[in-house]
Amino acid sequence: MSGDLAIWTDFGGVITAPVDVTFHDFSTRTGVPTHALKEAMRLVGEAHGTDSMGVLDIPLLDEAAWAHEVEEELARTFGLAADLRDFGDRWFEGRRADQAWLRRLAGLRSRGVFVGMLSNLPPSWERHRRYMADDSCFDDIVCSYAVGHRKPEPEIFEIAAERCGHDPAACVLVDDLEKNCAGAVAAGWQAVHFRDAEQAATEIEELIRARTAASASTG
Known part of the structure; x- marks a missing residue:
């Protein structure tokens, strides 16, 4: 060999594609600013003793429960009303x-x-x-x-x-x-x-x- x-x-x-490109595209489609989404994800991860994606990667929560917690964090921290249902499908939309x-x-x-x-x-x-x-x-x-x-x-x-x-x-x-x-x-x-x-x-x-x-x- x-x-x-x-x-x-x-x-x-x-x-x-690079993750930052996907964040930008996702934020454009959902209307949630990238900085707010990243911070909400980080805070949810921190609440579970891990980083922003650790909650999903093992997983500690299923996708629907995690997305709901991120929605709640966006509302609490940034005053944003976000709908993150079907997160994975929307995350991969158009991704090549x-x-x-x-x-x-x-x-x-x-x-x-x-x-x-x-x-x-x-x-x-x-x-x-x-x-x-x-x-x-x-x-x-x-x-x-x-x-x-x-x-x-x-x-x-x-x-x-x-x-x-x-x-x-x-x-x-x-x-x-x-x-x-x-x-x-x-x-x-x-x-x-x-x-x-x-x-x-x-x-x-x-x-x-x-x-x-x-x-x-x-x-």
Whole structure:
């Protein structure tokens, strides 16, 4: 296998458009300012002892209950009357997969590289994920809601490494969030901070070359 690496890609913000773009589009459709929505989500997460999406990613609440709490926080903190029913459907409306990145991943798999998806994902968003990138795109999929841990917690990286059968040092996380990349490195992984498909693919090729060269020198 090329470099004997396991590449684990994030979903939201990597396979999809950047999260800030989605926030902007969602806010435009709903009339809820982005800053207010982000703050209400943060406060709801804080009330449950986690960050803004931690409530959904494990999940601690189902989507409908979480959306209702965010509505209440928007009213309490900002005086905004918001209707966030069917949040996931509206969040993914018009959202498209990064086809350039999916092609890069397919190219890696065609060369024998293990490619998995490692995502903090609410269970109610699985059907949207499958529509954008179905299971056949990956050798394995590890989602927070299914394993009870989320990035950047070390446990989710341990689970993913065990699932793919690679040592942590041979696992690479591709993620748009620096805190998740830092969590991967703390777990003994390598990480690529995703900005666009070409940049991430270039960095992965450099890691493959380095791994191949190291294997040859010890062989």
